[in-house]
Amino acid sequence: MxxxxxxxxxxxxxxxxxxxxxxxxxxxxxxxxxxxxxxxxxxxxxxxxxxxxxxxxxxxxxxxxxxxxxxxxxxxxxxxxxxRRKERRPEGSTVESELERMPDFKSSVIEYRAEASLAARALRKLQPKEREAVILSVYQGMSHSEISSYLGLPLGTVKTHIRRGLKRVRETLAGDDLALQRAAK
Amino acid sequence: MSGRKHRWGEASARRAEELLVTRLTEGLDEPTAHELDYLLRDLPELDVESFELAAAAVELACWQGLESESESEPMPLVLRDRVIAGLGS
Structure with missing residues (x-):
């Protein structure tokens, strides 16, 4: 239930x-x-x-x-x-520390951890710059321009990295893994 | 002719994805939001919510890592009570 x-x-x-x-x-x-x-x-x-x-x-x-x-x-x-219009800057943690913190969720029992686990797995499969761009944007709330300056990449490349990265996470979530984990509950 | 139409369709789908990702990461100004709405009208197959859920899953993955290290800051009790009171009114 x-x-x-x-x-x-x-x-x-x-x-x-x-x-x-x-x-x-x-x-x-x-x-x-x-x-x-x-x-x-x-x-x-x-x-x-x-x-x-x-x-x-x-x-x-x-x-x-x-x-x-x-x-x-x-x-x-x-x-x-x-x-939307306010500038935001990350405080404290770095992208590397966020990645280190992501648990493996091998013994997850709560359903929402399945999504988090799949997202973490998808992120780990991305190219390092793609992964950094996604985390800086989604989790740390940096604007695309800020990420461009921070990573030293052209703005268009940053946008592409974020789009591709989120598409990869989306595809992973849409795959069989999550459905299987839900069915196993 | 159909090849040109196909290329236009691909270009508009790509542009819609770009704007969608911008909307869910840093928001869109009004003209660009209108542009996205216009593009989405011709792209019923594009699952808008699935992109938002992907971002939410990334957010949860990072937050779970923070929580597992006990660095997650609890919500102030005063705020909790204020929110509940506000919802009841």
Whole structure:
């Protein structure tokens, strides 16, 4: 039986809101902190993200993605809308450290880890510059121009790297692996 | 003639993908967003959401790595309570 919260949220379950916050609050907070400069901005962004989630909960389709991936997608949309024109710079961690941190997920038991695991595997198969461009763009929130300067690559090359990299991740997610992992649950 | 049409189709699909990736990584200005909407009308086979889910999966992969090292910062409790209160109103 599924323990997804969003269908219950869409159905008006009074306890689902708190459960959703407890399960995904840290994820959304982490996203908001990386996509905003100030803590106060992140707090406002989190409120908007959860409001958007409430409104879109009935669109969640577990056959297409895990709940965590759906929530991350909605959060990213909202955060990019909110801060599109603001310059963002990465703080602290480097691309290399992000790659080292990616776990192997060999003993994953939670469904959303399957998507993360497949994404990590797809990223590892990319050319180093492609992988760096995708992580700098998607995870660290750098603009394509910033990545171009940071990596010393032409802007067009950066755009191509990101597009190809995301296509590779997309193809991996669409493959049999995820379906098999879901069926095995 | 059909070859030219095919090449145009490939070029517009490629342009749509480029704009799609830009939208989901840094956003689009209004004219470019309109351009993407226009291109997507002729490309019903392009699965827009699958690109967004790919980016979400990359995000989760990196975040999971952070969480496994216990560097993930919990959401402030005050904010949690404020969000729940706001959703109820």
């Amino acid at each position: 599924s323990d997804d919260i969003l269908p219950r949220l869409a159905g008006g379950d009074p306890g689902a809101a708190e459960e959703c916050m407890d399960r995904y609050g840290a994820l959304v907070w982490s996203l908001a902190r990386r996509h905003t400069r100030l803590a106060a901005e992140a707090e406002d962004a989190v409120q908007e993200v959860f409001l958007s989630l409430w409104k879109n909960a009935d669109r969640f389709d577990p056959s297409k993605a895990s709940e965590a991936a759906f929530i991350t997608m909605i959060a990213r949309r909202r955060l990019i809308d909110l801060h």
